[in-house]
Amino acid sequence: MAVLIDGKSIAQSLRDEIKRKTELVLSQKGITPGLAVLLVGDNPASQVYVRSKELACLEAGFHSVVLRLPSSTPEVEILEVIKRWNLDTAIHGILVQLPMPKHINEQKVLFSISPTKDVDGLHPENVGRLCLGLPGFVPCTPAGIMELFKISNISLTGKHVVVVGRSNLVGKPITNLLYQKTPNANAIVTICHTGANDIRKYTTQADVLIAAIGVPNRITADDVKDGVIIIDVGINKISDPTTKSGSRLVGDVDFNSVLPKALAITPVPKGVGPMTIAMLLDNTYRSATGDVFI
Secondary structure, eight states, rough: OOOEOOOOHHHEEEHHHHHHHHHHHHHOOOOOEEEEEEEOOOOOHHHHHHHHHHHHHHHHEEEEEEEEEETOOOOOOOOHHHHHHHTTTTEEEEEEEOOOOTTTHHHHHTTTSOGGOOOTOOSSHHHHHHHTOOOOOOOOHHHHHHHHHHHHOOOOOEEEEEEEEEOOTTTHHHHHHTTTTTTOOOOEEEOOOOOOOOOOHHHHHSSSEEEEEOTTOOOOOOSSOOEEEEEOOOOEEEEESSSSSSEEEEEEEHHHHHHTTTTEEOOOOSSHHHHHHHHHHHHHHHHHOOOOOO
């Protein structure tokens, strides 16, 4: 029977430890980690995500700033907000909730964040550091996935890991993390995307499969081999008239279909999702204590 990798439980343990360390660094050095989050527009999903991050910060004892701006806000005004936060010594991490309204150049906004406060790991300096295996901020979801492997005692050395998806938030950074010559990585990595005519040709070779494509139940039992370890990054809402809300969350992997073949698997929800917020807190804490670029 497949082992369920309980991301919710693991994430809570990490958050409890961050809270403990935050109390300690406050008493010893007078430092309170501070995270500033910018939300532009009224995207319902983004509002939920931002509220979750705000509550997580408060639970950890962080200084939390959330600025909500209307979707009509000019780009120049947003850049001024980032500039102000870059100079604010009480702010150690800056996060811009994506997506942003179409009239705003997301790349320009993300690149304006100081690399030393870029807790989402999307600034070119942090992306370059990741590629080179240098210290820096790593995007939170990939960092959370690596932590799941570590805590679950899943060795990746020499394993064939297939990543389905090439986004800047997950696919590309997790690929870079996996092939690094470090004790918790050192894997053989294949990355699949829309350019692959036959994804199954690759996924059926995977010792470890990471699905991050945003397509509900895309990966089925026919796409994997026996004994595979599956990390499902997808969070998709689908219609389900049997539920009170009329919908439910599923991943990119058809959970019930692959379960008999999997050695271990992350559920959706309560798998990768909770790890993302835990690693955001971790990045912010390390920024506050200066434990990033060393």
